[in-house]
Amino acid sequence: MEKIPASNCIYVGTSKITKAGRGVFAGRNIKKGEIIERCPIIEIPRNDAALLNKSIFVTYFFYFGKDKERMAIALGFGSIYNHSYSPNAKFKILQKERLIDFVAIKNIKKDDEITFNYRNGSPPKSPLWFEG
Numbered sequence: 250m251e252k253i254p255a256s257n258c259i260y261v262g263t264s265k266i267t268k269a270g271r272g273v274f275a276g277r278n279i280k281k282g283e284i285i286e287r288c289p290i291i292e293i294p295r296n297d298a299a300l301l302n303k304s305i306f307v308t309y310f311f312y313f314g315k316d317k318e319r320m321a322i323a324l325g326f327g328s329i330y331n332h333s334y335s336p337n338a339k340f341k342i343l344q345k346e347r348l349i350d351f352v353a354i355k356n357i358k359k360d361d362e363i364t365f366n367y368r369n370g371s372p373p374k375s376p377l378w379f380e381g
Contacts, residue, residue: 253348256286261329264362269331272362279357285338286351288327293320311349313342323349333364340365 258279264272279285290311311321311328321342322328327349330338337357341350357363 251346253287253289256325259286259326259363261326264331266331266333266362266364271329272331272364273326273329275357275359275361275363277359279353279363281353281355283353284350285353285357285363286325286327288323288325288349288351290321290323290327290342290347290349292347293322311340311342313344321349327351331362331364332367334366336365337361338363338365 258275258277259273260276261271262274264270266272273286275285311323313319313321327340330340330351337353337355338351339354341352342348343350351363351365353363
């Protein structure tokens with residue numbers, strides 16, 4: 250397994266997004282295309298998924314696979330990033346490596362909150378599972 254260094258460019262603080270609680274913020278200026286954070290993921294076994302869908306953890310899952318049929322929890326700050334329909338980052342799951350990369354899609358200024366569209370790959374403005 251490759252070594253995964255901790256990110257030195259982010260921190261967790263109080264989000265200004267309504268009802269979001271915590272969020273991840275830039276600790277320094279981050280350039281478009283830069284990997285913000287690389288997080289290990291824990292894939293949720295299919296047998297456990299039904300049980301966890303009734304828990305608070307459902308709001309922290311990343312869905313992936315051809316038909317978004319697989320779920321994972323990101324370690325590091327991975328499950329704390331908030332949603333935006335105008336994001337400044339995106340995520341990419343590296344299934345074989347069991348990692349998720351958060352990448353800047355535009356320049357991000359120091360102390361700006363880092364967000365991504367939770368619909369990653371779905372219609373970009375379709376309602377989220379917790380908005381219905």
